[in-house]
Amino acid sequence: MSVRLENVTVAFQKNVKALDDVSFTIPSGVYGLLGENGAGKTTLMRVLATLLKPSSGDVLMNHLVYRENNYPSIQKKIGYLPQELSLYPNLTVRECLEYLGGLSGIPKDECKKRLDYYLEKTSLEEHQKKKMKQLSGGMKRRVGLIQALLNEPEFLIVDEPTTGLDPEERIRIRNLLVEFAVGRTVLFSTHVVEDLAATCSQLTVLKKGKMLYSGSVKELLKRAEGHTWICRMEEEAQVRSLEQKYRVSSKQIQEDGMTVRVISSEKPDVPCSPAKVTLEDAYIYVSNFQ
Ligand SMILES: Nc1ncnc2c1ncn2[C@@H]1O[C@H](COP(=O)(O)OP(=O)(O)OP(=O)(O)O)[C@@H](O)[C@H]1O
Numbered sequence: 636m637s638v639r640l641e642n643v644t645v646a647f648q649k650n651v652k653a654l655d656d657v658s659f660t661i662p663s664g665v666y667g668l669l670g671e672n673g674a675g676k677t678t679l680m681r682v683l684a685t686l687l688k689p690s691s692g693d694v695l696m697n698h699l700v701y702r703e704n705n706y707p708s709i710q711k712k713i714g715y716l717p718q719e720l721s722l723y724p725n726l727t728v729r730e731c732l733e734y735l736g737g738l739s740g741i742p743k744d745e746c747k748k749r750l751d752y753y754l755e756k757t758s759l760e761e762h763q764k765k766k767m768k769q770l771s772g773g774m775k776r777r778v779g780l781i782q783a784l785l786n787e788p789e790f791l792i793v794d795e796p797t798t799g800l801d802p803e804e805r806i807r808i809r810n811l812l813v814e815f816a817v818g819r820t821v822l823f824s825t826h827v828v829e830d831l832a833a834t835c836s837q838l839t840v841l842k843k844g845k846m847l848y849s850g851s852v853k854e855l856l857k858r859a860e861g862h863t864w865i866c867r868m869e870e871e872a873q874v875r876s877l878e879q880k881y882r883v884s885s886k887q888i889q890e891d892g893m894t895v896r897v898i899s900s901e902k903p904d905v906p907c908s909p910a911k912v913t914l915e916d917a918y919i920y921v922s923n924f925q
Pocket residue numbers: 647648652653670671672673674675676677678679718826
């Protein structure tokens with residue numbers, strides 16, 4: 636399954652475009668959607684989930700065009716984890732998911748099997764008898780993910796699925812999404828670059844509604860090659876002056892001074908050496924220099 640956006644624009648008010656002429660194709664596997672706050676990620680996902688009609692442009696799921704008469708067949712193939720989801724506070728985790736499974740028309744025995752599997756995969760087995768209102772934020776996020784997975788959709792759309800999860804749970808959820816994506820399409824939106832570095836080989840970068848990059852992680856890394864530097868500074872004042880001139884992506888204090896990572900089109904005019912590009916560097920490079 637592949638999903639294609641063609642010149643999609645969403646304008647909430649005149650002159651304010653949450654998405655501005657965005658075109659790219661989401662093939663099967665895990666596909667990343669990266670962008671700062673307000674970049675347009677949630678808007679794009681809502682369009683893909685059929686919850687929002689674009690002001691102009693088209694979306695196609697394989698050859699099926701996103702039009703109201705096609706929505707029922709499109710929606711059957713979609714699972715969606717929105718950024719905010721409130722589920723029945725007085726039901727237990729299991730009751731809530733069984734109810735949602737029933738609404739999706741999943742046969743009872745099959746629903747039970749899937750629930751056992753996904754509750755184990757998301758480490759929620761021991762919490763399944765808790766009421767939804769008793770769960771922590773990270774647990775609610777995982778229940779939300781199960782509701783999106785339960786129907787085993789061909790196209791899974793997940794909006795920041797790892798928010799509020801501890802490091803071990805993050806890794807488990809990322810691995811679950813990679814496993815789930817075999818033979819399916821998963822759109823994974825986040826502003827945590829690390830999550831995408833670990834899961835996907837292709838992505839789109841958005842900024843203020845515009846598409847800055849769409850393609851492979853490899854090609855994105857290549858773009859920042861020769862523009863990432865490691866500078867060694869001895870004094871805090873030197874670091875401050877470097878920060879005023881260049882885009883600093885990270886700083887590390889060491890015994891003999893400070894190591895500063897700089898993203899710059901030209902070699903900084905301080906002692907420095909080229910660094911191996913990370914996805915975070917490449918993201919900062921395309922977001923600021925292209
Ligand atoms: N219903 C709405 N009405 C008016 N403006 C909106 C609406 N929804 C979103 N916007 C605006 O559209 C832009 C994109 O918002 P969106 O929520 O899609 O960004 P995002 O990339 O998901 O951000 P975040 O990472 O903070 O969740 C923002 O400027 C936002 O204020």
